[in-house]
Amino acid sequence: MDILKVFTSKIPGSLNATYNPNMNKLVTFFAEYLSEIQSLFKKIELYRNIDGASGKLLDEIGEKVGEVRGQADDEFYRIMLKSKIASRKGDATVNGILTIIKNSLGVDVKNIKVVPLPDEPQAVVIKDVPLEFANDTWKQQYLLRRIEGTVAAGVRVHEVRFIDNSNTTVKVVSGTQSAIIVKEGSDV
Template sequence: MSAKDFIQKLTDAFTKSEKSNIGKLFIIVDQQITSITSALKKTEEWRDIDNAQGKALNNLGENVGQNRGQTTDEVYRVLIRGKVARNASDGTINKMIHAISKSLNCKYTDIQIINANDSNSDDEHEPAAIIIKKIPLKALNEVGLSTNQFLQIVDSIKAGGVRVAYVTLEGSFSFAQGAIEEVSQEGFSELDQILGGMLGGLFTPGNDYKLPI
């Protein structure tokens, strides 16, 4: 209800005008109520990790015991989600993929991890090692995580004594085969840059710092 609505509800003993003294008082009160309502709404929204920023995000991190370090808000959100997911991980590959997807807020299918012992290559068999065949490049690039930082997250989730053999930076791009034109989501991008796959590759920031995990 606005100040004008309040004024109209006054009895006829008062001048029902925003320019009257009581009208001006209602306008001041209305401004204060609007300001408080806006602050309360923002407080409620910032309880959501995807919306929280700055100090509000720090508070959410402190609640789960995750330090910020020098991370940006985007990376800090990954660490907070990862802290919660890591607590539920038992080190198995399925749990690792679940924890990583929760951390990066990406699809489960964007990640592929296999045991090195299950590899088709005879040179890669190793019981206590894993191979990361596919990583969520788009999600990493969006938040500004480097390959090294991604591996730090994986290292904090994997079981003790298990080694990451190597990581394959696979993209989602594919060429047409034979005379068949490639028209899927993995083909060349259209002019609007909305459809089309991407080549493998990950942006590494100049300040590739160690994450506080």
């Protein structure tokens, strides 16, 4: 949006800047500064965006959200911040759990399943959560704790199964509160 054109179009005909050189100078003067202010606000908006921030600025966003970086790189720290913000919304239904996974990981959740445990009605198993974002044990533990923390009170997450389809073999990482178990192979 060109501020000079907008500014000129808003001036009444009696003060038309096209025919009055002094008014034209004044309008141009204000339009230049308004244009600088507009570009500054666009930069601020970009930096405040979690996807546009990095390094120290991302750490400052994390302080406001209440999430400490730890050993996470910028890419995974963005996932941590998004999952923290999504989990604050407090929707502990199956759709809420899927929404939190979708918002934090940015993945399609149509293949993710939340199923009740047959022997225990207050326990669920979350299957087929994509693993490409969590390539080490620390990241997997973090995602496991975040997903477990989103379910309703009284409901226990028995297992979260992460699946890694990036290679030719399928890698399933099952996590419970006590351990992470890695299984590899096509028969998993």
